[in-house]
Amino acid sequence: MPKINDEEFNRLLAEKKFAEAKALVKSYIDQAWTKEDEGEFYVGLITQYLEMSNKINTAYITELQEAKKDLDRLDKAQSRVHQTLDINKLKEDIDSM
């Protein structure tokens, strides 16, 4: 596989042989990836996606739990008030008997 050759690159630039200098850089960056290189890339992406998704879902679950807690508090308060109202009504009914 070709490596970048500093000396050669600088010589070509000095001689204003730009097309050849470009070809030298291009030959390096066009090197084929091995199967493992490509696999490493995909595994890196998927790992990154998993980490990000886990953070987003953790935030979402916190939101759900907070909302659930608030709704439970409301349900309990409502139930207690209904009970008091029912008892008061019962008292009134007894008083009026």
Add this chain to the structure above:
Amino acid sequence: MPEYSANVPSPEEQDVRAKLSPDQLQSMDQSALEQKLAEKPFFAFVQKIAEKQNVDIQKYLTDNTPEKVLQLAERYDKVVRPTVDRFKKFAGDQFLGKMKALPPEAIAKAGESIEAFMSQEAAQEAVKGAANLESFSAKYSALLDQYEHLANMAGQLNRELSAKYGTTNKGELSAIKAQAELMSASAKTQGVENTTIHAGERTKIAQRRLNSVARFFKTIRTLGKERRSDAEIAEDEKFSDAQEPLQTKITSFEEASLDIGLKIPAREDYDKQIGDVREQILAGLSDANKLRDILLEATMDVVTSGKYNIEDAASSVNELGDEWGDQNDAEFNDYIKQMIEQTYQAAVKRGVEATTENINPNKIEEFNRFVVDNVRSNESKQLITDTVQQSIDAESDKRSPKVAQLTLMLNRVNNLKFS
């Protein structure tokens, strides 16, 4: 009649081995090993271990007893294979399959390359010691376990909330609320004294949404925590303060319900007020749900776009922000857009950083050295920039993973300071 069993229990392996001569033992192991090496993935794994030790596979198999290689095979079947299979399954079903421009044959090819890389990584760990295979497995399993756990948990909570307050019941709630409103109005005309538990106006729709969204984003923004300025932290505090009015309402409902001496208003009026607050919470949840979907989609876009370009991401964010375009509250819309944009940019930045760590670091390092050694003039900088940019353009339509590496190279050239 006596009962006869047809089951013949298998003897323990070590008992069998104890009865065999060394020659017989070796012959048995050799046969088992040959059978195992006929399995392509295991053969490739052993080959990679041999490569890591700078020997060919024949020498590796000669230097190690069949018994030792079979022990490795056991660890491979128990630890490496399930980890690779699980990760590959996730990659195919939930990641690569969602990449819009990736055809099925490319997905299959990507699966093969994932296996090749993971097998190489496992081989690297195996060379350090068989016990290290556990850490290889733990690294990937932990992420996938957490992902599945969170998905299940969110699903379960959603089902619970939906069963109690969901679309079916929400209709009922609305009907009850509407009825309560009518009765309340009627009661008022009859001169019934309705004491409101709360003074205060109805929260604006935008404000209501803001409460939930602010909390959601506050957690999300830990992504860029280390880079947050004091001004950003202050901004978070400001929006988290928006939570207070709703919490104050809930607390006062609770206090009122515990105050026996309190003059309780008509049941209908009370139910209407509590119903309003309940609906505010549910509307906030609906927003959080939408935001989560958008953020997950945005994350997928960022990590699969193949070109880590903040400007592109920012313009996508504006489109996403239009989701809230029907709201009249300009401040609220700006806030949402800004938050998504920041999250998006943090994701992009992380993407570049993760790529630097993960992709072919030797090649990038080599290129960086080359750039430092050679970019001495604008002329040479321009030449290298043009060459890399042309390669990016040539690759970008193919959504090749190489584009990410080339982009890093280009960034390196562009960020180089001239002395």
